Amino acid sequence: MKTADPGVRKDSRRPRFPHRQTTLVGCAHVTALLLLTGVCLAPGLSRAADERVAIERGQYLVHAGGCLTCHTADRPDAIPLAGGRALETPFGTYYTPNLTPDAATGLGAWTKADIGRALRDGVAPDGSYYYPVFPYPAYTGLSDSDVAAIAAFLRNLKPVRQVIPDHEIPWYLSNRVVMWGWNLLNFTPGRYAPDASRNAAWNRGAYLVRHLGHCGECHTPRNALGGLDRTQELAGNPGGPDGEKIPDITQDKTSGIGNWSEDEIVLFLEYGVLPDGDFAGSSMSDVISDNTAKLTTEDRLAIAAYLKALDAPDRPRP
């Protein structure tokens, strides 16, 4: 247990250079103190920097994840992400939760792990199941780092007190345990696994379309139980949210967007302009403003690459 510090070990030098030795010991102390301070502070500082990077990335991901569109009330003065929008579905009217960290009405008491569990497993901190109007069946594919960044961003929001009304749902859904059964039939948890046979743009597009952007939640038709019919991926849904008819965005040249070039898809996602010069209205208008217009051009190109590689669904023609 001998120390290597010369100022402490070399006792024989003490009488000869008493002054110098004091200085040496002093220097050692100061150095140790500085080192100690550095050791304690440096990770703290870099943690703070990491956190800032995560929050910034989380903001991008919250846009790409379309969180704003549903979790912001439908009023001109609504505070983003403070919830309260009524979502009308064939299975009742759902009011979106407040995602700001307000202790009483928002996510104030949530840990980052709670946020991850809600996003990817569809389970609330109290263990109850979410209704699939919340797209956890899509978010389940999110990577660990994306979930951490989203959580960092949400935790850093300014808390907003906003009481959210109770869902107006049919009696048979009032017990959330029903969702356990629904999940068994319709929900496959699991992270996105890149397809090695495809290029990076396609894989990024698949991650954005299938998981983070959850395009299929509106554009893929549903079965009688409200689960997505994955054999008809993005083939349109005549009974979409708010009773809207959601278009087919497969490569079908008649009903879908088979005639759109990749550039036209990118322009649509950025500006909302259709190849014929019309501008999207309806719910896609909000998706463009809140989500796809905020993406990098690379991400829009990735979405286009994925959509162009999508087959027209095999189904009977009218």
Add this chain to the structure above:
Amino acid sequence: MRRRALPTLLACIALNVPFVAWSATAPADAIKYRKAVMSAMGAHIGAFMLINFGKVEHQDHLKAHTSALADLGAEVKVLFPAGTDTGDTDALPLIWKEQDQFKKLVTDLETSSAKLRDAAAANDKAGTMAAFKAVGEACKGCHDRYRKADD
């Protein structure tokens, strides 16, 4: 004389308003005209995009399309007279209930389409893109709230 001025004016207003409304275009034709102008704007946007994003080489046509868009953009404010909320139209009655909000978007279109024309004329690429984005915001904003979704 002065005493009679106000009642006369009021009488004129009272008589003229229904007269003007009665003599105005048939609502069905006003709706057809509205659709024609909207289609024309869409066609100019379509042509603008093909040129602006380098798909066709008709740079010299850019001015024609952006000028037309600015002219038509300024016309939109008169395309929604009272009585054109029903019939063969996708315009929602909300337009006539939220006139202030609606007019704001229509004014945004007028302003942004004028900027688009000016930026394109000045060969200002960044300005053109920014103005095009603003035109899109006005179009989308209106279509989102005031146009019936596809059914």
